[in-house]
Amino acid sequence: MVSLDSKTKQTTTKKSRSPVDEVLGLDDQFVNRHVDPTPNEIDQMLKELGVSSLDALIDETVPSSIRFQKGLNLPETKSEHEALKQLKSIASQNQVFRSLIGMGYYDCITPAAIQRNILENPGWYTAYTPYQPEIAQGRLEALLNFQTMISDLTGLEISNSSLLDEATAAAEAMSMSLGVAKNKANAFFVSQNCHPQTIELLQTRAKPLGVEIIVGDHQQFDFSTPIFGALLQYPTTEGKICDYRGFVEKVHEQKALVTVAADPLSLALLTPPGEWGADIAVGSTQRFGVPLGYGGPHAAYFATKEKYKRQLPGRLVGVSKDTQDKPALRLALQTREQHIRRDRATSNICTAQVLLAVIASTYAVYHGPDGIKRIAEKVHRMTVTLAEGLKRIGYTISSEPYFDTLKVETEHQQQILNAAEAQNINLRRYADGAVGISLDETTTVAEIVTLLQVFSGKETLPFRLEELVPELTFEFPEAFTRTSDYLTEPVFNQYHSETKLVRYLNHLQSKDLSLTTSMIPLGSCTMKLNAAAEMYPVTWSEFGKIHPFAPTAQTQGYQTLFTQLRQWLSEITGFADISLQPNAGAQGEYTGLLVIRQYHETRGESHRNICLIPESAHGTNPASAVMCGMKVVPITCNERGDIDLDELRAKAEKYSDNLGALMVTYPSTHGVFETEIQTICETIHQHGGQVYLDGANMNAQVGLCRPGDYGADVCHLNLHKTFCIPHGGGGPGMGPIGVREHLVPFLPSHPVIETGGEQAIGAVSAAPWGSPSILPISWMFIAMMGAKGLTHASKVAILNANYIAHRLDDHYPVLYKGNSGLVAHECIIDLRLVKKSANIGVDDIAKRLMDFGFHAPTVSWPVAGTMMVEPTESESKEELDRFCDAMIAIREEIRAIESGEVDAEDNPLKNAPHTHEMLIGDGWQHSYSRETAAYPAQWLRDYKFWPAVGRIDNAYGDRNLVCSCVGMEAYKE
Structure with a gap:
């Protein structure tokens, strides 16, 4: 790791802003776009709190003994344009070579319709984890598509809705195997043909648990050491497709579990692991339309048998029903999660890769089963053609049979690597002197010719590619050929034109509340502005098309970005x-x-x-x-x-x-x-x-x-x-x-x-x-805010939280306060009293907030029966007041229940959220009006966000677990 020495620290030297810039109005401050409250609004809130100034508020809130008084030593604040210009200069230091290194990472094509409508769309990327499912049905449907896609491709019964990356998914499989294997073994076998990054991460994870990792050849392993599980790569890191059936039988004889790390694209053609005995399948869906991004973020997958559903790590989307018997989606079996099980949890996962999983599942929706198969066949045919050409030149391929990766034996490794680099191509270097080539969906015929020229050392080949084709066999041996169907559900077979896809995506987006809708005041989750200028560089090819194992000489832009960001974060944290x-x-x-x-x-x-x-x-x-x-x-x-x-x-x-x-x-x-x-x-x-x-x-x-x-x-x-x-x-x-x-x-x-x-x-x-490709977002934020802007943002975050606490305290007591009676950047409001007085629980209030167009704060955590509210610095006083007005209006509805004016069971809170279908139907029999249900606040007349479904029956969903999109309507009682 590069040390933060005096040389790198020179990048933070402050440059004085010219007075002329300020006089002419050229001092463009991004902070005014990020921090929403105006100076006048800040003064109004301070007056409400009875505090003389923002600095006085901070003096009363943050203990003086820990205050940092010097001011952060960060670069001078930049405008959006200036920051983007500088970052573009940094990005240009990266050399975008054609990387055919493989090892689990491939270039791919992100369809423009997906890039524009998901990756670049704040309606998708600013949403929160779907813990309030009634206002997250779009994302949940996309994740259900992901689970269905993975179950179909792997041949296993159940899949989660994504994990962090392939290596950590393999580690989660190891942990699960340890927990469910019906033996007392303490060793885990890992094939030496797994990706090296996966092997090392498993060793890292195993050490503190006292688990022994045995790395070896599955064909030579004699089982003299009992194991609780085994990990295999399919195809191997060298590209070979192995018949693991005999080994799997031996592992099962040990009452142990078999995990297979499988490339999902290959499974369009190869027999899926679930059909030859695998208990768990893991892998990465990166090549399903997600850019390389120098290593991430990418959505990993984890599939297993249904009998292990309660041990499955990560999140699981399931089908339930709402109060109107309409099928509705939710996160199922949440009692497995670490927030509830705490030190009894088998995993600490709280972050999936939802946005990337949505992209990957939509890639499958857009292409459909036939399209996915065509892509896989193209990749394989290109690989077969290249292999035959290399053999004609005189090379030996040691990775047969293969799907997309060749291990080429040679005594001239460095010479070939140099020749490839001269053509702006990166190949894999093996320790034994061989060279690896992994092809992908972007491979062209011209590229095949260039590769053959690189290996032959001549511009003119002794044959034409057309001569090879009649002699080529593209079929796999029978033992490896897939015969089962996949992606048969309607969603994967009806949105193949861009018109249909865009309308489908817009339909899903309309079901989700995001920051484009209203404030998401979640405590501990800090749902602040994700500025367009920060997001813009994520799709630059200089960041997106870099392989994580490209030579560092080609990634100097990323190295500069890392060094500066590490330096800035070190300064911020001390x-x-x-x-x-x-x-x-x-x-x-x-x-x-x-x-x-x-x-x-x-x-x-x-x-x-x-x-x-x-x-x-x-x-x-x-x-x-x-x-x-x-x-x-x-x-x-x-x-x-x-x-x-x-x-x-x-x-x-x-x-x-x-x-x-x-x-x-x-x-x-x-x-x-x-x-x-x-x-x-x-x-x-x-x-x-x-x-x-x-x-x-x-x-x-x-x-x-x-x-x-x-x-x-x-x-x-x-x-x-x-x-x-x-x-x-x-x-x-x-x-x-x-x-x-x-x-x-x-x-x-x-x-x-x-x-x-x-x-x-x-x-x-x-x-x-x-996940380097998203680091430019934080780089842009710090560069545009600068030391003063960042400090101001912290102050306003604390102000906004205290303003909400002050406005709500008379209606919902604030549970904890500091010595001065103030809170930090979030506050906990106590709802336990209304549970006693009116039998209104925290979930009733959370669902009623949806009728007001708001996502609920964090519910029942860290204290049961409470809400934790965090407004962030990006919300205006107007929005804070709207939220407070909604909460106060809800409190008045509760008082009506307490006084007996409103029925204790048939009331707007118990029946919330109210969908448009509930309101326009003929069966309205409630004691309150449709208007009260749908428009409890005047501002909703101008804009109304409608929950897609009514309140969801969680218990029903867990009792009748369905976690794929096969025949959802069939599961209604």
Whole structure:
């Protein structure tokens, strides 16, 4: 990893803005576009709070002992145009070669209709995870398409709705196998023909769990060591298609599970793993229309047998019904998830790759089964033609039979690689001297000719390609040929023209509430503006068409981007260095704890495995600790919501010899800046532990205080929260970690591209830098905001939260406040009293908010029966007032129930949300009017967002689990 030395720090030298710019009005400030409240609105809100100024508010909110007073040392603020111009200059340093390296990554064609209508469409990329399914039916349908596509292609019964990448999906398969295998083995077999990044990530994941990884040849493995599972690659990393049936039978005799990492495009032609005995299939759907992006983000998949549905990692979309018996989609079996199971969870996944899964499933919808098969056949035919040509020249192919990848034996590896590079082509270098070639859907006949010229060393070939074709056989051996149908459902067979596809996508989008509709005030999730200028560079070819294992000499633009972003994030957090490899917030948690674990091991203190976690910590923390082999010891909070210092000290003392870490969220998930955070950190350090700080709430700290200054040793950053990468309906995300100087040597490495520290923990993501193609979003945000803009944004985020808390406090008590009676950037409102007085639960209020056109705040977390509200700095006072007015109007509806004016069961809250179908039908028999149901606020007359379905029956959906799009109507009772 590049160190942040004095040379790189020169890039942050501030340049004075010319006074002439300001006089002539040339000082174009992006901050005024990102931070919505105007100075006048800010003054109005401050007056409501009884605070003299924004700075006075911050002085009362953020403890003075941790305030960062110097001001961030960041580059001078740039306008949108200036930032884009500079970033384009950086991007131009990347050399876009034709990469035929393979190893799980392929160039592909993103249909323009998909790029324009999904990837570049804020209606899709600004939506939140579909935890409120009545206003997320479009995304849920696209994800159900994804699950159906994966189940069909893999031949397995059930699929989740995406994971982070192929390597981490394989690791999740290993964990699941360990949990469900009916033997007591502690070893996991991994074929040596798996991708190297997958092998190393499995080794990283296995170490803290005490699992033995056996890497070897499946044909030679004698099972003398009992195993609980095995991983195979299909086709192999070298391109060979193997018959694994005999090996699978032997694994099953051990009562172990078989996982197959399979290329989904190849499964259009090859016998799917589920048909020859696989228990789990994993892989990447990147080549289904998702750009290379130097490694991500891409949607991985995970398919298995239905009997393992409760052990399935990640999210599962299921079919249920609403109050009108209409089929409706929802996330099923949510009790499996880490927020509920906490330290009993088998996985810490909270970020999928929804936006990329939507792209991949829509790619299948657009092309249909015939189109997918044609693409697969084209790729294979090109590969067969190239292989025959290479044989004519005199080369041996050692990867037969193959689908799209050839391993070519040669004694002149470097000469061939140089010749290919001269043609702007990257090939794979094997350690044994061979050369690898992986073709894809963008391969042309001219490219085949160029490759043959590269290998022959001559411009004129001794044959013409036309001469080869009559002699070629494109069929696979019978054992490998797929005979079963796939993608037979109507959705994959009716939207093949662009007109139909665009109308279908618009139909889906209309069912989803996103930031294009209204504020999404989710606590801990920071749903702020994702500016168009930030998103624009994501689709630049200089970023999108780079293979993750391209030579670093060709990726100097990315290296510059990484260096600058690491430097800026280090300055913002106060840490010595940053690793960009973790590609989700939960991955960042896990990586940070692994770094701490490695630090203890190198000091001869591997016994330090106790992790203290306060009740106010983020929900994924306990699961992350368990995955790192740590034992979770909870710490309670007092009535103010603060960590109980006496209990913390007592348990730190009790576990002093074995104390590994404290996981603390700051500001806490209770929405306050605890004044004793430094004392908390010092207590842990006194007993030999390290402090992991969850950065989920960094939006309240940027420019105001720095975790590295007040005692944290490691902190992950949610770039998809604080630094404007959009949520994309539940992913993508990025979760880089910052560490203090003594932890820098342990930052994660990678087996293919050198990165990480001298005593690195190993890879935690499939690609060396996680999901690089979305990092330009955060680069743009920081470059356009600058030090003052970022600090101002934090202040306004705190102001907006306090304004909402102030307006709602008389109607819904704010549960926790700081010493000054103020909250941080979010607040928890207590709804438990209305449950007692009117039998109105938090879900009733959440659903009624949909009638007002709002997504609910975070419900029943971190405290059951409450809502956690976070408005962010991007929302105007007008929008804040609209939300508060809606909440107050709902409280009045509850008072009507309390007084007996309105029926306790038949009322607008119990029946919410109200769909247009409910209102226009003849069967309206409620005691309140249609107008009350549909238009409870005047502003809804101008714009009304209609929920697509009524309230969904969650229990029915879990009892009658259907998670593919086969005959949804058949499941109505």
